[in-house]
Amino acid sequence: MAEPAFLFVCLGNICRSPLAEAAFRAAAADAGVAVVADSAGTGGWHAGEQPDRRSIAVAAKHGIDITGQRARQVTREDFDRFDHILALDPQNLADLRRIAPKDARARLRLLLDAVPGWEGRAVDDPYYGGPEGFDRTWDEVRAAADRLVEDLVQTR
Numbered sequence: 001m002a003e004p005a006f007l008f009v010c011l012g013n014i015c016r017s018p019l020a021e022a023a024f025r026a027a028a029a030d031a032g033v034a035v036v037a038d039s040a041g042t043g044g045w046h047a048g049e050q051p052d053r054r055s056i057a058v059a060a061k062h063g064i065d066i067t068g069q070r071a072r073q074v075t076r077e078d079f080d081r082f083d084h085i086l087a088l089d090p091q092n093l094a095d096l097r098r099i100a101p102k103d104a105r106a107r108l109r110l111l112l113d114a115v116p117g118w119e120g121r122a123v124d125d126p127y128y129g130g131p132e133g134f135d136r137t138w139d140e141v142r143a144a145a146d147r148l149v150e151d152l153v154q155t156r
Contacts (some may be wrong), residue, residue: 004152005036007078008111008141009096010088012135013041013071016123016137017088018051022064023138023145032147033156038082042095044073054126056136062142079104086111086144089122112140114147 008020017039028035049071050056059066074096078085085106087093096108112118123140126133 001072003034003036004084005082005144006038007074007082007085007106008039009042009074009085009092010039010123010125011041011043011092012048012127013039013073013141014046015055015127015134016125017041018071019055019059019134020064020086020088020123020141020145021069021106021136022041022059022066023142024148025062026062027142027145027149028152031153033149033152035149035152036082039069040072040074040078042074042092046071046100047073051126054131054134057131058138062138072086073097076101079106082106084109086148089125090142091118111144114144114151116147118143125133148149 008017010017021039024037051066051069056066078101085108087096088111093110107116112121124136126137
């Protein structure tokens with residue numbers, strides 16, 4: 001059986017989705033679960049760039065190096081390559097639904113729908129704020145990552 005594949009998507013792929021990918025990889029590793037994880041943006045403005053320096057800093061604070069990640073834009077192939085595509089906010093989910101091929105294999109949903117009581121919520125976008133916003137974003141994506149991995153462990 002192939003490893004479950006997850007794609008985390010925000011707007012530019014430099015703040016929230018790189019952190020969601022990192023949190024998910026860490027949660028899966030902690031649980032001993034093999035997964036495929038990646039992140040992308042619905043927009044391509046930052047393609048090829050490293051994550052925002054503040055995302056790099058908050059990940060490092062949690063012992064995770066994301067300096068090797070590079071921003072990229074979602075492609076049509078992603079809808080068949082991944083089992084789950086998790087949007088970080090409702091607008092990106094709507095954009096993903098709009099560009100998804102009719103026969104897409106991936107299940108599209110909001111990331112925070114994985115956390116009971118947080119359904120329908122957007123992950124806070126910290127881009128225009130200070131470092132504390134990145135801490136809050138980390139807490140949100142890590143909570144969702146833990147729940148996603150918990151679900152994987154239960155369905156093994």
